[in-house]
Amino acid sequence: MGLSYVEENYLKAILKLSGVPDGLVSTNAIAAQLSTSAASVTDMLKKLSDKDLIAYQRYKGASLTNAGQRIATHLVRKHRLWEVFLVQTLGMTWDEVHDIAEQLEHIQSDSLIDRLDTFLEYPKFDPHGDPIPNAEGKYSVRAQVPLSKLTEGQQGIVIGVREDETAFLKHLSEKGLTPGKMIRMLTNDAYDHTIRLVVDDKELNLSGQVASNIMIKLK
Amino acid sequence: MGLSYVEENYLKAILKLSGVPDGLVSTNAIAAQLSTSAASVTDMLKKLSDKDLIAYQRYKGASLTNAGQRIATHLVRKHRLWEVFLVQTLGMTWDEVHDIAEQLEHIQSDSLIDRLDTFLEYPKFDPHGDPIPNAEGKYSVRAQVPLSKLTEGQQGIVIGVREDETAFLKHLSEKGLTPGKMIRMLTNDAYDHTIRLVVDDKELNLSGQVASNIMIKLK
DNA sequence: AATTAAATTTAGACAAATCTAAAAATAATT
DNA sequence: AATTATTTTTAGATTTGTCTAAATTTAATT
Structure with missing residues (x-):
């Protein structure tokens, strides 16, 4: 038996938050990420722990097991492959695909994902610039640096963003800051x-x- | 607020069963269709009736309202468009797409379906030969007759099947009876x-x- | 028409996932 | 170190969808 939609979302949230400190993710962090209560998170952590998908200690936090x-x-692989499909094949825009991929990632069929991957010609990055794990779970890496670290005169190409809130992405689209765009730092x-830069010959x-x-990928 | 996955499945089941008698679908028929108990169906019928998606009278049966x-x-439109995508774009076989489409049909995004329809070039029939409703809910019709009605010597093209059980579809695939195939009746x-016919120069x-x-579409 | 059979609904219970409010444990401050 | 604040867990209730078993209604038979 597979996992429920909800259980899957918890695992994805824990993975997303695992970047920090010693890899232990707090109850509150998960609650914030999923917009739910801490009490609900505690319940679910017990459940996922019973299934050996996370290592969990009361009051300490949780981390994913190998299985988790x-x-x-x-799930990340499926989400990002679907985003490529939505943008590249169906012509949707960068900022409107996240919520749909959030649903599509729960579709259960390995054969479907393998074929989608083949159809899309094995993309390594999604439209936001995030790497797509391959079938074995390995990520490609790409030298990148946050725009805030650039010094005056430096140039580079926008390759992605860290947030995936629709409002944020829309804001960037309106300013012309979409993946692939060349930028040059004026003052930082x-x-x-406060930052001032050039995109498409316009200052921003x-x-x-x-x-x-x-x-940003440095030039 | 949209409907739940489960509510949607009930509406689809009622639509599927609506072909019969006076359009009233019985509790037991729905229970059989969804492999659930009659008691569960009764509960759900009340709920759908409260939402004005079905007309329901105790002990009589249910029928869809216009809204329902x-x-x-x-849902049928989404299901069948996804089946076309799975077969035509991803190269899956006729008999393995139903269960996946059963999941995909619940994805919520009108924009996605419109674009999928455009990408697929507005197909009128799915891989099983069933008509795909357009965005306004109108079906195309195609003159068709069950294979069992053909008389000796009559020829035609397989355009679809009525069942969508994987085992049944697999059975037909093995015999070479897939949509598009030309057949000729030998004895009925x-x-x-008992029926004997010719497909691909082989008797069956x-x-x-x-x-x-x-x-079958008659020649 | 009376009885039996079948279909349908009600009653009560259960599992999953959630919530609020209160209690317990950990961390931070004075 | 003692107190306050924060985080986390527990306790108990709620919602959704399901179930079994019993009661009720409708249909079929004798």
């Missing part, structure tokens, strides 16, 4: 974290906050 | 309902039961 990581990574003020201001979520 | 029919027809015994026997579920 395999499942979560496969170290004190008030950004907050340091926003800039730290835009990933 | 619209939703159910849209009115008494023991079929039971009347099986033949009545294979639809």
Whole structure:
């Protein structure tokens, strides 16, 4: 028997939050990520622990087991392959595909995903610039740096963003900051974290906050 | 707020069973269709009736309201468009797509379905030969007759089947009876309902039961 | 028409996933 | 170290969809 939609979302959330400190993800962090209550998270952590998909200790936090990581990574693979399909094959825009892929990632069929991968010609990155794990769960890497780290005069290409909120992506689209765009840094003020840059021969201001979520491949 | 996965399946089941008598679908018929208990069906019928998606009278049966029919027809449209995608674009076989489409039909995004329809170039029939409702819910019709009605010497093309059980479809695939195939009737015994016909220059026997579920377009 | 059979509904219970409010454990501050 | 604040867990209730068993209604038979 497979996992429920909900269980899968918990595993994905834990994977997403696993980047931090010692790999232990807190109850509150998961609750925030999934917009649910801490009490609900505790219940589910027990359940996933019983299934040996996470290692969990009361009051300490949780981390994925190998089995849990395999499942979560496969979900990421499916999500990102579907995003490529939606943008590349169906012509949707960059900022409207996340919520649909969030549904499509739960479709159960390995044969379907293998064939989709083949049809799309084995893409390595999704439309937001994030790497797509292969069938064995391995990621490709690409040298990238947050836009906020660039110094005056440096140039590069937008390859992706770290957030996937629709509002944020729409905001960037309106400014012309979509993957593939060439940019050049004009001023990057170290004190008030305000940034000024050039895209498509137009000058643009950004907050340091926003800039730290835009990933650049240096030229 | 949209409907749940389960509610959608009930509406689809009622639509599927609506062909019969006076359009009233019985509790037991729905229970059999969905492999659930009659008691569960009764509960759900009340719920769908409260939402004005079906007209329901205790002990009498249920029928779809206009609103319910619209939703159910849209589900059928999504299911069949996805089947075309799976076969035509991803190269899956005729007999393995039903269960996957059963999941995909619940994905919520009108924009996605419109674009899929465009990408597939507005197909009118799915790989099993069933008509695909357009965005307004209208079906195309195609003159067709069950294989069991053909008389000796008549020829035609297989355009679809009535069943969608994987085992049944696999059985037909093995015999070479897939949509598009030209067939010619040899003998159709009115008494023991046994049929003999030619496909791909090979002779074949079929039971009347099986033949009545294979639809033919006469030449 | 009375009885039997079948279909349908009600009653009560259960599992999954969620919530709020209160209790317990851990972390931070004075 | 003692107190306060934060985080996490427990307790108990709720919703959705399901089930079995019993009661009721409708249909079929004798």
